[in-house]
Amino acid sequence: MKSGRRGFLGGALGLAVAAAWVRPGHAAQQAGVGERLHRFYIAPAVHEFKRSADAMSQALKQMCQDPSSWQAQRLETDFRALVAAWSRIAFLRFGPLVQDNRFERVLFWPDPRGVMLRQIRPLLQGTQDLQDLRTHSVAVQGLPALEYVLFGEPALLAEGANAGHEAPCAYAQAVAANLAQVADALWQAWQPTGAYAKDFAFPDERNEVYRNEHEVLAEAIKALSTGLRFEADVKLRTALGAQQDKARPKGLPFWRSGMALFAIAEAAQGLAGFHEAAKFEPEPDWLARGLNQELRQSAEILQSHQGQVLRMAEDADLYRELTLVVLKLDNARRMVDEDLAAALGVGMGFNALDGD
Numbered sequence: 001m002k003s004g005r006r007g008f009l010g011g012a013l014g015l016a017v018a019a020a021w022v023r024p025g026h027a028a029q030q031a032g033v034g035e036r037l038h039r040f041y042i043a044p045a046v047h048e049f050k051r052s053a054d055a056m057s058q059a060l061k062q063m064c065q066d067p068s069s070w071q072a073q074r075l076e077t078d079f080r081a082l083v084a085a086w087s088r089i090a091f092l093r094f095g096p097l098v099q100d101n102r103f104e105r106v107l108f109w110p111d112p113r114g115v116m117l118r119q120i121r122p123l124l125q126g127t128q129d130l131q132d133l134r135t136h137s138v139a140v141q142g143l144p145a146l147e148y149v150l151f152g153e154p155a156l157l158a159e160g161a162n163a164g165h166e167a168p169c170a171y172a173q174a175v176a177a178n179l180a181q182v183a184d185a186l187w188q189a190w191q192p193t194g195a196y197a198k199d200f201a202f203p204d205e206r207n208e209v210y211r212n213e214h215e216v217l218a219e220a221i222k223a224l225s226t227g228l229r230f231e232a233d234v235k236l237r238t239a240l241g242a243q244q245d246k247a248r249p250k251g252l253p254f255w256r257s258g259m260a261l262f263a264i265a266e267a268a269q270g271l272a273g274f275h276e277a278a279k280f281e282p283e284p285d286w287l288a289r290g291l292n293q294e295l296r297q298s299a300e301i302l303q304s305h306q307g308q309v310l311r312m313a314e315d316a317d318l319y320r321e322l323t324l325v326v327l328k329l330d331n332a333r334r335m336v337d338e339d340l341a342a343a344l345g346v347g348m349g350f351n352a353l354d355g356d
Contacts, residue, residue: 033278034216035201038190040277042092043197045270046183046190049085053183056082056146057176064169067161075157079150080262082179083254086143087263088270089186091227094219095196095209096189102182104138108145109253110234115139120148126167130174144253146175151256214345220278221346224271224336231267232329236322240312244319247312258307261322265302268295268329280344287339294332298325 031039056078063070086106089097097103108116116139122128123140133141149172150157154165161169189196196209200219203210210216239251252260272295275288301321312319337348 032201032203032213032216033220033280034203034210034213037216037220037274037278038192038197038201041274042089042190042200043192045085045089045273046186049082049089050180050183050187052078052082052085053176053180057173057180060169060173060176064161064173070160072157072160075150076257079147079257080259083143083257083259083263084266087266088273090267091223091230091271091274093226094223095200096186100185101138102186104142105134105182106142106179107253108139108142110238110251111139111144116144116148120145120171123171124149124154124168126170130170133174133178141175141178143179146172146179147254147257149175217280217344218346220274220280221336221341221344222348224275224340225333225348227267227271228329228333228336231264231271232326232333235264236326236329240319240322240326244316245313247319249310249312252310255310260310261302262306264325265299265306268299268302271295271332272299280340283340283343287335287343291332291335291340294328294335298328298332301325301328 056075059071059075059078063075090103090107093103115137119137119140123130123136128136139145149168154168156165156168156172159165188194191197199207199209200216203212203216205211210219235252239248241247249255249260252264254260254263272292275291275295280288302325305318305321308318310318312322340346341348
């Protein structure tokens, strides 16, 4: 079992005690879709993101202050768990995740103009103040920036907190602390007693956002559709290019750490878990099985290539299998947009990627 997966399950089980979390079953079917999604997927997943972000921040703080305690393997494991936890909630691009630019503060990507690389250098050299990273561009606040420092330049994982690395270490600490702050804000909103969680889980005409069950259904379907489009079109299809010799694996997030396919696999698993937790009614059994199969099989294909060098332009088998994943995710999105939305009486409008 991968370390990221262990972390996710551990966080979910820890939350079970606090939130009376149980596996979906008879009680889940009696609850509304918002309550099911919150109890059985969103709250545990957001809690795991907070736990992982806190662990990353605490580890960097300890190791940068005491270079003799440097543990590269622990940092890599913590970063992997953080990428996994983020990938499982990134498709929840509504409410708390889009407020205060939180999505971009965690994942400033795509970045075709190399904004992060231009803006990160003064921070790595210690020539800009790090007291409040939120005053800086979102391009230097999140996971891509942290990955660059750990795996790119100065590659702290390989070099350690040696003399001369004080500024990069301080910057890595600031980024990790920023991620922990974002994760905490998300948890405050989505924890069982959070205002947004109550609004989503128990729609009512007196609520500020969700006034009825149909509005919650529409949000859930839109999140699934947008998440599938982001993984298939914005990530994989763009990296694969129009043909094999045009493939650009460095166009994927987390390529420096070798976690690009791992992140997409975790996203597919997250989308599957979200769909399963919803127990949409009335969703035909064939549709539920088919959608779950496309997502789980996509994750399995991606997992089988984790850790290998992404030579898409030279490796015909890899290119073919990643193309198959795109087709499976495309098919899953068609099932959501055309079949599931129709079965639930939900009209598909604009989503978070329109206009990008």
